[in-house]
Amino acid sequence: QVTLVESGGGSVQAGGPRRLSCAVSGRTFDTYAMGWFRQAPGKERDFVAALTWSESSTLADSVKGRFTISRGNAKNTVYLQMNSLKPEDTAVYYCAATRGYSGGRFVTDYAYWGQGTQVTVSS
Numbered sequence: 001q002v003t004l005v006e007s008g009g010g011s012v013q014a015g016g017p018r019r020l021s022c023a024v025s026g027r028t029f030d031t032y033a034m035g036w037f038r039q040a041p042g043k044e045r046d047f048v049a050a051l052t053w054s055e056s057s058t059l060a061d062s063v064k065g066r067f068t069i070s071r072g073n074a075k076n077t078v079y080l081q082m083n084s085l086k087p088e089d090t091a092v093y094y095c096a097a098t099r100g101y102s103g104g105r106f107v108t109d110y111a112y113w114g115q116g117t118q119v120t121v122s123s
Helices: none
Strands: 003-007 010-013 018-025 032-039 046-051 057-059 067-071 077-082 091-099 117-122
Touching: 003 091, 018 032, 018 091, 018 117, 032 067, 032 077, 046 067, 046 077, 057 067
Parallel strands: 010 117
Antiparallel strands: 003 018, 018 077, 032 046, 032 091, 046 057, 067 077, 091 117
C-alpha cells in the first residue's frame, strides 16, 4: 500500500510564494517517480511538474520559471515551491506517484494519488 498526503495549501496573495509538500508512506525505499497536477473548477486535471527518482524535473510551460519540484533528503517527501503566484494558479493541487524511475505528463502515467490540497490565489 502506498499513501500520499499533500499539505501546505491555503490562501495566498497574488505575487506571493507557497510551498506544497507531499508525504509518501508505505515503502520508504521504493523507487518512485513523482508528479504534481492541478484541477480548477470545471476543468480537467492538468500537469504541473514531474520529478524522476534521479531528480530530473519537468515543468509545464504555464509554471516554468515560477515553480520548482524537489525531493527531500529521505526521498519520502516531495515539494512544489510556487513563487509569483497568479489568480489563475487557483486550483486543487494533487501529488501523484508511480513506481519506476520516471513518470510523465499525463494522469494515466501515475498509479497513486493524494487527496489534494486547495490553493487559492487572490488578487
